[in-house]
Amino acid sequence: MSIAIELTDIGVEFPVGRDWRGRVKSWAHALNGVSLRIARDRTLGILGESGCGKSTLAQVMTGLLAPSTGAIAGVSGAERISIVLQDPNSSLDPRMPIWRIVMEPVFLKQTRTREDLRREATALLVKVGLRPEHIDRYPHEFSGGQRQRIAIARALSSAPEIIILDEPTSALDVSVQAQILNLLRDLQREHRLAYVFISHNVSVIRHFCDEVAVMYLGQIVEQGPSAKVFATPAHPYTRLLLDAVPKIGRGRSTGQLDETELPSNRVLPAGCFFRSRCRFAGAGCEKPQPLRLLEGNHKLRCHKDLPAEA
Amino acid sequence: MKLQPSAQNRPATAGPMSTTPVLSIRGLSLEFPVWQGALHALEDVTIEINAGEIVGIVGESGCGKSVTAMATMRLLPEAAYKVTSGALSLLGHDMLAATETELRHIRGSGAAMIFQEPLTALNPTRRIGTLMTEVIRAHRKIGKKEAQAHAVKLLKSMRIADAEAVMNRYSFELSGGMRQRIVIALAFANDPKIVIADEPTTALDVTVQRQVLTLLQNRARDVGAAVMLITHDLGVVSEYTDRVYVMYAGKVVETGPTASVLTKPCHPYTHALLAAGPDQVAPGEALASIPGTLPDLREDIPGCRFADRCAYAQGLCRTTPPPMRQDAGGQSYACWIEEEAQA
Amino acid sequence: MKHLTLTTCITAAMLATSAYAATPADTLVIGKAADPQTIDPGVTIDNNDFTIAYPAYQRLVAYDVKDGKGQTTVSGQLAESWTVSPDGKVWEFKLKPGNVFSDGSPVDAEAVRFSFERLMTLAQGPSEAFPAGLAVEAVDPMTVRFTLPDPFTPFLYTLANGGAAIVNPKVMEHEKDGDLGRGWLSANTAGSGAYMLANWEKGQSIKLVPNPHYGGEAPALASVEVRIVPDASARRLALEAGDLDIAESLPVDQTAALEGVNGVEVQTNPSLLVTYLYMNNAKSPFDSVEARKALIAAVDKDAIIEGIMMGQAKPLNGPIPEGMWGYDASIPASEYDPAAAKAAFADLGLSGKTVTFALSEQDAAWPMIALAVQANLAAAGVNVKLESSANASYRDRLGAGDFDIAIGNWSPDFADPYMFMNYWFDSTKKGLSGNRSFYSNPKVDELVRTAATTTEQPEREALYQEAQKIVVDEAAYNYLFQRSSQLAMRDNVKGYVFNPMLENIYDFAAMSKTQ
């Protein structure tokens, strides 16, 4: 298993607000010590709710954002890393024809003839399930699913090792989401790609990823093989998250309420970050929690062993 | 599989109801004029919601669910659309003929609406208290103090702890979940008989979504209001609605009690929609996607609107629109194909 | 919007009653194009400023008035009599008793001495009319003596101009940083004239009231108000409406349109303001007499006078205009002869060549004249490139001689042919000072310099006329015309006297209004 990229203890903070003398008043702690490794052929899912730092993580991996602390090893820069963004409406330049969009990663770096670029664009479009005659059209002539296909073709054009998929299907309908996920799966097999799949959607991650990292307030709270994590979630937050997802077949809601609110990342909680929301909180939680290894590559940032759920 | 164009099909809503419905949409067809033609946004839509019911309207983008909601409240820009046929009655008022004064009376008091984006749904430059008392006093002849007290009571009913303090805040100072709770409080300000909630939790995280939907459901039960819950999430439909209407391309394709529709779908579209969910197959396996795309609603579609993407489509499907048929379990669907054929 | 307009109209109609309130009978209201800049007589050289400054002060001598017409000759105002030494260098003046400044202090020899010393120390524009090194002493309280370094015959006439105003020495009480009271006097008056400044709303209006201590007869007008109305059309409208009694500086087209307007009268008088073309004598092609003569023949002077000046001017044939002594009626009119001009230009090899014509839009007539000249020369085979610039920049060009043709106006500061002959032709005055054609002829230099120091007028007249013949023959300038001065006023204004030396300057003490 070859490592495509490895992040060690990445921390990112942004200044928030300045006082009247122009000094920074406080910091937003977006990432607080994230370590990850991604291997070729594999899909790593990053699961978390808004504000957990998953988009910042994507920016760090693509090199758009220099981390405040920590190190990145492995492939870097535009050569080997590509990206597919969430909103296919905004991620394609409306003033460019499709062939230019698709080949942008190539012509930014190399001088190639127009014919060359167009030929390659045609091939890529066909590969993602569009038709050759589409290359001269503009983005607004396509549906959301088709646009996401174009974005995928673009991500492929630089022949990357890793593609960061930042919520690639959250703006799409379920039926279209299925098409895109299938396509991504096929492409991964064909090109031996490593995927980092960022999403808040539990079922998509469960379905699509080999491995999953659950993030909370800029930390990974649980990580491991997807089958394992979803079958036996060990962290209270993971459990909360999985329980919250409405599911067909669970029956009518009982009307029972959980009071739960994400704390601000301006002032990080002392000890376990999840403590204030955790119904298992107790002694030992006031200390910072390290990521500990359970069996089978399953890691957990909690000192407790929770009872198995009913 | 055989086609069954039979005379014994009955209209879906034919059964006698114990009470008069709070909302009754019958055969509503609505179009938006566009260049050299019209976009047929709704076609022969029939929806009925009874007092105290929570009814889901589910479908993918472009299916017409939001247009239905907006049309129900007569909130579509007047110049931009045209109702070509059908009737729409909300709390006994003919909404298609209602005057501006009538509408003002119905909106916010008898019928309320909740929108998708809680951030933008509240005027950012006015305090929560001002917004709430304004709506309260628009429908009740009470003083400012009284209205404020009522507003605080409403906020508390939405489990907002320091309601008095929140009255003085602006919407942007609150979290998304908090905002949506305020929006719900606002919707219940004048004891509505029906609340139309258009994708109320799409912009929220799942943990918050659960709170908000639960609060909405509980509150509706407490005051006996019906809820029209519009969503694209079948899980939400499953957990929070009594009945469901599945819409596709401007038409209702299937309706019935939620549990039976979701476990025993009759229409090929409902079936396909359920099957496309990533939960439906083992991890790593290919998902059952629906091929093709939504038909162009500007064109005249002679037959079933799903025919082009339907695995079972036959000749008749492409020439004649299927009528609504009812099965024994109170489930109705618009399809030419017999239900057992799909099982 | 509709509603608003309606409200405005109603309000307006309610208020409109006072709109046609004609000016009060004891107040004279003058509409002026521009606010005076400074009314310190020791600083300004602008007649626009002297509208205020002139009547507030008195001078040793004043221009005569004969049969209701202003003259260029002078007689004593503060001075009772004077003598001049045979060498023409020492002038002694005896003061009239009984003249008093506006604060009640008497006008004496010391005040005269102070005024001239202040003038020469300030060394601003007006001091230029007086010989440098002028010495003044108070011989006794009522006698003052001027000693000139060189004989300067026009001296007597310079004493009538604005800069020679006698200023109350008490202004020194307002002196700041050794400015000789300049700052204070720029917006106040301290003279013995009939009127004094009462109030000045910057850019808006100036009010003059009678000097309570004035030595002469008490004036009829209780106040004079000068209102600043920059736009000519607006001034004309205000005059027609009766909001102004006098509207200054109206262009000829506006005054022509005022003919026949009820209650308005336009006074037309020959002035000493001349308009002429400078042909650069120091530079090819107009360093040749033939070229200059060809140009003169090419320009249709009559068409310009008729067409552009609307007849409100008369042709000028020599440097001294009619109405100034020294004028020579025998100088022949230049002849408009395009064919001859064309032939001459062809002979000189100038056909098809381009010459520059520098101008500014300081005078509204200049661009029109320039266009006419351009058209005339085009007909004679020479192209003219018009170069119009801001006035300050234009004057720089004049000073530097950076032009082939240029245009200018000239009016005398004091009533002496010196103002024309010496300034225009003395080769030491080349450039902006006066000799703007850069003309040079030692013979002419000698003639005009002698004339300036000769004391006898007939002799001087002869010298100037001899010089005139030469410069006309050598076509130093193209003299175009001598303007008529026009002033539009309500017909109930009485006592206005035009003096060609005092345009825009009024003797308010002699004026009145009938109801």
Place this chain on the structure above:
Amino acid sequence: MNILVVLRRRLMFLVLVIFGVSLITFTISHMIPGDPARLLAGDRASDELVAQMRENLGLDQPLYVQYGRYIAGLVQGDLGTSIRTGRPVLEDIVAYFPATLELVIVALIFSILVGVPLGVASAVWRNGIIDQLARTFAAIGISTPAFWLGLLLLVAFYGRLGWFPGSGRLDAGIAPPPTITGMYVFDSLVTGQFKTMINAIWHLVLPALCLGFVHVGVIARQIRSAMLDQLSEDYVRTARASGLSKARVILIHALPNAAIPSVTVLGLAFGDLLYGAVLTETIFAWPGMGAYVVNSIQALDFPAVMGFTVIVSMAYVLVNLAVDLAYIALDPRIKEVG
């Protein structure tokens, strides 16, 4: 971003602006060919006299010395002495500026009073007749040369109809009120001289109409655009769905929010109005800065031009500071957003 932050930034910026503006103006105005000493001395002055005057005015010094002296004076509040009038520039500006300010303020009020309703109507009935007319009106307003309109107004309302006075700030017989701000309407109101006030207002009508006309269009356009933004916001839909009347939603909810971004436009409009005032002032004999500065430029009166520029730039920056503060006051969001 709180008020202190804004104040600190703006005041620092003010210093920067004054320095920058004076440097730009100084450099450019000294590039203009022409000699102010010569201009002042008169056409016929001898070279010696001109040289002497140049020395008196300090114009014989190298440019950097002149600029240094100017800045040194500026720090002490001394804007120098006008070459043209011989008075301290500050004194001249104090005399002329209030008139311009009064005219600009009234014109601004006029254009707001007409422009805002026009813009609102235009947005509410988008693409309807009112919208088309309002937009056409705006286009005409923006396209009309001010001096042309001024003359038309003058001929019509003064010359022919005699409804309004044609020049100046007060009638001949009426004395100005005691100087407090130098703005007659305000001063006479404060001192209770109502007759003077009415006369002053009456004199303001035509010039303000002329000057404001252009900005009616500018403001109507801005408000229309901002209103369209607001009307497409979700909260408007919420308000409508809550049964609030259309008028209430438009006037109480959308309009104040539309006004917030439009405030910045007013700041810019202030600058434009100062520019436009020059021609208007000439036509209506309005004794303001307009004529003063044009004459100063033509007379190469550097201290006057620079004084004017510095003061107007300061006014511009201060108005924009006021706009920023108004923004903070009007929009509760600003306090929170970093």
Place this chain on the structure above:
Amino acid sequence: MMAAMSQYLTVFKNPAFGRTWARVRQSPVTVTGLVMLVVVVILVGLLPFFLGTDPNAINLRARLSTPSWQHPFGTDEVGRDIFSRVMHGGRISIGVALFVVAVSATIGTLIGGLSGIFGGKVDTLIMRLMDIVLAVPSLVLTMALAAALGPSLWNAMVAITLVRIPTYVRLARGQTLVVREAGYIMASRVFGARSGQLLGLHVVPNIMSPILVQATLDIGAVILMVAGLSFIGLGAQPPAAEWGAMVSAGRGYILNQWWYSAFPGVAILFTSIAFNLLGDGIRDLTDPRQKGRS
């Protein structure tokens, strides 16, 4: 300008052209602007070639004559035919305005775009500089600049161009800050685009619409500015027919010879209104709010 224009005209190339044109037709304001502009182009661009009258031919004996068959717009103070001068003058006035707007918009867009992309200190520096220039009263700046450069139409154009730039810098920067947030910019950065590439590939094409609208709206204003400079002798030099100079020259005759300033004035008004209506219409049509319907 041409590149920008052709970029902009891609609107007409794509299949949505039909619908766009339909919307244009439904907007009387835009159609009016377009028709007026066509009239201007015909009168100013073509008519002078057929006219044959010399706009500079003076006739002092026929000065200020009232409009007649011979002189449809009358004559001016030196007897020139105003009709022919207005037709010829349009080419100067409109030409100058087009030049000034094109150059200042191009330079302003590039500076503003780069400023917006770079952000940080560069941005602060550029914007402060622009703020200072904006704080100088534009009248004084143009007058002083034009006077300093010397009186000619060219220098007046340079002066106005310089003064107009900050407006475009601000506009372009503001738009860039919006566009900068778009996904395609982020993607392009991930793919390794440098700032210049971002500017050329994405930013400029995407901020072009509002800038072209602003430019269209500006043309009228620039015509008026040129007129102002010509009036004080810093613009077009005589005998060039320039509308502003003509209006200004005719100003003194407005009470009796109304036609002198009226016709060039109407020409300015007409042209400026045409550009304004057109710009306003384009802005409204390219406005995303028009298309959106939830």
